[in-house]
Amino acid sequence: MQNQNTNAIFAIAVIMTAFTAVLQFGSANLAFSQEVPLLPINTGNETLDISLPVFYECIEEAVDASENAPQQDSYFEDEPTKNEVRACYQAVFIDNPVEEENNNDEDEEDDE
Incomplete structure (x- = not known):
């Protein structure tokens, strides 16, 4: 039993x-997943509206550049690493803020 x-x-x-x-x-x-059209960014903050597409483009370029990097998990062939995101954030928002560029452009126009 x-x-x-x-x-x-x-x-x-x-x-x-x-x-x-x-x-x-x-x-x-x-x-x-299917690609969908992106909505225009309109946060009310001009600096952010201009910088976000630049930030995402930077991330896309960083991912493409590191696609065949040695010792990298296959997940990161299409997705950014933390270091790539941090480097792009630093480059776009800290080192080269759009406000400074806009102010420089306005100053150049005033000089003419």
């Missing part, structure tokens, strides 16, 4: 494991 119970429990465990494996492997990559 105990042998039958053990066999039944083992059979149920095998069936449940097989069912779980089928669900895991069968449902992988069923969702496909």
Whole structure:
């Protein structure tokens, strides 16, 4: 009797494991993302509105540049690393703020 119970429990465990494996492997990559048009950025902050597209372009270029980098996880072939995001943030918002560029352009126009 105990042998039958053990066999039944083992059979149920095998069936449940097989069912779980089928669900895991069968449902992988069923969702496909689709490109959608971007909305224009209008935050009310002119500096931010101008800098965000530059920031995202910087990230895109950094990801493209590091696509075949050695010792890099395959996830980062399409996604930025933390260091890439930090470097782009530094370059766009800290080192080269748009406000300074706008002020310089206005100063040059005033000089003419």
